[in-house]
Amino acid sequence: MSRIGKLPINIPSGVTVTxxxxxxxVKGPKGEMSQTINPAIDVKVEDGRIVFTENExxxxxxxxxxxxxxxLYRALVNNMxxxxxxxxxxxxxxxxxxxxxxxxxxxxxxxxxxxxxIFFKLPxxxxxxxxxxxxxxxxxxxxSCDKQLLGQVCSKxxxxxxxxxxxxxxxxxxxxxxxxxxxKTAAAx
Numbered sequence: 288m289s290r291i292g293k294l295p296i297n298i299p300s301g302v303t304v305t306x307x308x309x310x311x312x313v314k315g316p317k318g319e320m321s322q323t324i325n326p327a328i329d330v331k332v333e334d335g336r337i338v339f340t341e342n343e344x345x346x347x348x349x350x351x352x353x354x355x356x357x358x359l360y361r362a363l364v365n366n367m368x369x370x371x372x373x374x375x376x377x378x379x380x381x382x383x384x385x386x387x388x389x390x391x392x393x394x395x396x397x398x399x400x401x402x403x404x405i406f407f408k409l410p411x412x413x414x415x416x417x418x419x420x421x422x423x424x425x426x427x428x429x430x431s432c433d434k435q436l437l438g439q440v441c442s443k444x445x446x447x448x449x450x451x452x453x454x455x456x457x458x459x460x461x462x463x464x465x466x467x468x469x470x471k472t473a474a475a476x
Contacts, residue, residue: 292357296337315371318432370432383456
């Protein structure tokens with residue numbers, strides 16, 4: 288059995304968890320999310336807790352896959368419970384001369400040193416806020432209840448101009464450390 292899968296998930300107050308067939312729906316103050324569970328895993332919602340157990344009858348030919356699903360689905364449902372109660376936040380920092388970010392609603396406008404500005408439409412589940420202060424790098428703050436979607440959108444935004452190792456210019460997460468390289472040195476004569 289998976290060590291992570293054995294841990295029960297406590298349901299906080301204000302969150303409702305419903306189960307129908309192989310689908311779990313979690314509703315909370317920040318939103319509603321659903322996840323389809325593989326039949327190899329049994330889910331029970333009881334006494335304010337969600338408990339995951341392996342179904343010994345399903346997938347008898349591949350127990351390793353069943354063990355992997357046990358931890359996976361427990362982690363996914365736990366992320367959903369945390370997302371609908373607290374939510375997830377990520378901050379991106381634009382490092383470079385003339386790099387700017389602004390937003391109108393859910394459309395993010397990025398100026399990253401290309402000949403044109405980049406307009407990126409964000410999904411409705413994600414809230415965006417941009418902050419530009421004098422003598423500081425512009426920041427993009429993203430917030431959502433869906434951890435997977437938030438990470439995917441952050442990765443897409445970062446891919447527009449990845450941080451480069453020589454000057455450190457590009458889009459990076461706040462607090463991320465970029466490994467720096469030294470440039471070319473003059474040839475010895």
